[in-house]
Amino acid sequence: MPRAKRGFKARRRRNRILKAAKGFRGKRSSCHAVANEAVQHAWLHMYRSRKQRKRDFRSLWIMRINAAARTVDLSYSKLIGKLNAAGVGLNRKMLAEIAISDPVAFQAIAKA
Numbered sequence: 281m282p283r284a285k286r287g288f289k290a291r292r293r294r295n296r297i298l299k300a301a302k303g304f305r306g307k308r309s310s311c312h313a314v315a316n317e318a319v320q321h322a323w324l325h326m327y328r329s330r331k332q333r334k335r336d337f338r339s340l341w342i343m344r345i346n347a348a349a350r351t352v353d354l355s356y357s358k359l360i361g362k363l364n365a366a367g368v369g370l371n372r373k374m375l376a377e378i379a380i381s382d383p384v385a386f387q388a389i390a391k392a
Contacts, residue, residue, distance in 0.1 A: 341376035349377035352390045359390055366392055 294312045300322075301308055301315035308318040346356035354362075363370065368389065370378075379386045 337373060341372040344376040344379055345372060347385050348376075348383065349390060351383075352387055354390060363389070363392075368392065 297312060297316050297319050298310070300319045303309065304318055307314045309315060338375040342356060342387065345359065349356050352359075370389070375386070375389075378389065
């Protein structure tokens with residue numbers, strides 16, 4: 281009786297991991313056992329970085345708004361406080377975009 285080698289399902293599972301490891305260096309791209317660990321770590325970093333990217337962009341927008349607000353003699357927190365009190369519904373992404381692309385419009389918003 282020949283030994284059972286798990287067949288199609290196991291091969292498909294292994295090949296799926298090796299396909300995900302394509303482009304990795306050395307054995308990490310060709311040996312299933314090593315590639316599996318590398319891919320698991322890569323997926324962990326991808327998952328974490330998707331959350332991190334949102335934090336990074338928000339902090340970038342805040343820095344840009346703060347830099348633009350300083351040109352109008354305001355701090356970031358004072359500017360945001362004034363905008364909230366005035367009922368201006370612009371989010372930080374749009375404020376940062378306006379600050380870069382149209383400084384005159386940003387100054388008009390900041391004065392309001």
